[in-house]
Amino acid sequence: MAIEANGKTFETDEEGYLTNLGEWESAIAEEMAREDDLELNDEHWEIINFLREYYEEYQIAPAVRVLTKAVGKRLGKEKGNSKYLYSLFPYGPGKQACRFAGLPKPTGCI
Amino acid sequence: MSEQIKKFMYINRRAPYGTIYAWESLEVVLIGAAFDQDVHVAFIDDGVYQLLKGQDTSAVDMKNFSPTYQALGDYDVTKLYVEKESLEERGLTLEDLMPLTYEDEDDDWAEKDSIRLMSRAELADIMDEQDILFSF
Numbered sequence: 180m181a182i183e184a185n186g187k188t189f190e191t192d193e194e195g196y197l198t199n200l201g202e203w204e205s206a207i208a209e210e211m212a213r214e215d216d217l218e219l220n221d222e223h224w225e226i227i228n229f230l231r232e233y234y235e236e237y238q239i240a241p242a243v244r245v246l247t248k249a250v251g252k253r254l255g256k257e258k259g260n261s262k263y264l265y266s267l268f269p270y271g272p273g274k275q276a277c278r279f280a281g282l283p284k285p286t287g288c289i
Numbered sequence: 290m291s292e293q294i295k296k297f298m299y300i301n302r303r304a305p306y307g308t309i310y311a312w313e314s315l316e317v318v319l320i321g322a323a324f325d326q327d328v329h330v331a332f333i334d335d336g337v338y339q340l341l342k343g344q345d346t347s348a349v350d351m352k353n354f355s356p357t358y359q360a361l362g363d364y365d366v367t368k369l370y371v372e373k374e375s376l377e378e379r380g381l382t383l384e385d386l387m388p389l390t391y392e393d394e395d396d397d398w399a400e401k402d403s404i405r406l407m408s409r410a411e412l413a414d415i416m417d418e419q420d421i422l423f424s425f
Contacts, residue, residue: 237360
């Protein structure tokens with residue numbers, strides 16, 4: 180599979196996750212969101228950037244309950260709950276947000 | 290289905306790179322953590338090298354996954370046993386290992402050490418208490 184963004188083609192795996200993390204650019208996230216009928220706002224970007232930082236630090240995409248806890252700690256309690264995160268990423272904050280962020284499917288997501 | 294919580298121990302005996310065992314083990318630990326079991330991880334023999342500070346894999350073309358051990362606390366994996374004899378046989382001490390911590394929910398989120406130094410005999414007793422052992 181592949182995704183077209185910013186006039187370029189990027190390879191993705193069979194579930195739509197970017198194959199090469201290093202190729203990520205924000206246009207990819209916007210294109211993936213468009214395909215999912217979402218428009219990214221600052222609140223989406225806050226989570227996407229958070230995930231990219233988490234990956235940079237730990238070299239894994241966090242499972243959703245770990246993400247929820249970490250968001251609560253870093254961005255505040257009102258954001259560290261699944262209701263808020265699902266309102267932003269209806270297909271699941273772990274899977275969908277990680278995909279937009281160019282990360283692999285979360286480790287520990289079943 | 291029984292709701293009973295079982296004691297799981299993952300035993301790591303190999304050096305982190307050169308084979309896929311260490312990384313596979315870490316992934317299984319993280320995936321298994323989703324099942325809310327009582328998870329224990331042991332580092333024995335060359336497995337103690339997995340926790341070494343300052344790993345650099347640029348020469349061997351493998352991903353340096355040592356930062357991922359720092360995420361274990363977030364996954365509520367907080368019982369990491371390092372065998373004392375294995376460290377000594379390799380001329381290592383706890384100082385040579387990455388400090389790994391977790392925040393204790395029941396103690397006002399106090400930061401605590403995840404690594405517990407155990408003698409071979411103590412670790413044998415802990416293994417004996419487990420319901421399930423995974424060997425990597």
